Amino acid sequence: MSLQTEWIHFEQDGVKHRLYTSRLARAKTPLPVVIVIQEIWGTDAHIRDLTDRFAKAGYLAVAPDLFAVEGKRPxxxxxxxxxxxxxxxxxxxxxxxxxxxxxxxxxxxxxxxxxxxxxxxxxxxxxxxxLFPQLLEKLKAAVSFLEGYALSKGQKIASTGYCMGGALSLQLASSVPNLAGSVVYYGHLLNKEQVATIECPVLGFFGELDAKINAHLPEFVSAMKEADKSFTYEVYEGAHHAFFNDTRGAYHVKASRDAWEKTLAFFKQVLV
Structure with missing residues (x-):
């Protein structure tokens, strides 16, 4: 399975940005987009590997480099x-x-x-x-760029994020009305005011042993229900925070296998 991967630079509203992109080399474009939002460690090898996995599923998968300043890392x-x-x-x-x-x-x-x-x-x-407001602006710039990008123009765009990126995936859903879907992996959740502006379906994955994040889950579930928003989620027994990261000790293979299958099914529903 041959992938076409590259780092690209683009300018939006006078600001330069950096983006890792991956797609099947023989896939006809334009393609629907999965935006993969980094953990606190940046667009590292793990995030690029996840991006490639989504590309192999038939999407244009992109990972914005949120640490880049004017297109370059400090x-x-x-x-x-x-x-x-x-x-x-x-x-x-x-x-x-x-x-x-x-x-x-x-x-x-x-x-x-x-x-x-x-x-x-x-x-x-x-x-x-x-710096979430600044990071969110970088993600919104990526969405605007992808809407006109030759490889994705006219196609739907959805996001998935992990830890810090999970929180940003939700904030993107709250800020971009035309986002097709949002997936959150163990990220900080939104308040009622932010929930009110979500227009797309949301899917969430959490580890049973991740007490800090899960403490806010009942309130978020209630807010989404009261606002008549679409939210489905799983809490995996015996799983910790960052259970999906197969480079860390918290990796939980059973939870990750199930979450991956459900994530792909969700994107097939909202993007295709």
């Missing part, structure tokens, strides 16, 4: 630097990842240059959790 947010942070964090117990005191104690054991680079990249990566 030095602290290059993929190499982010991979170094991920490798460092994997040496710590998960509770220490967001424990500043424990993390700093571990950083002090690193050589000075590595310590400062790790600290700077960690800070810049997680600063994006407070």
């Amino acid at each position: 030095e602290t947010l290059t993929e190499e630097r982010i991979e170094q942070v991920k490798a460092f964090l994997e040496t710590l117990p998960p509770p220490a990842w967001h424990d500043a005191q424990a993390r700093e104690a571990a950083l002090e054991q690193q050589p000075p240059k590595a310590r400062e680079e790790l600290r700077a990249t960690y800070a810049d990566v997680f600063a994006h959790l407070k």
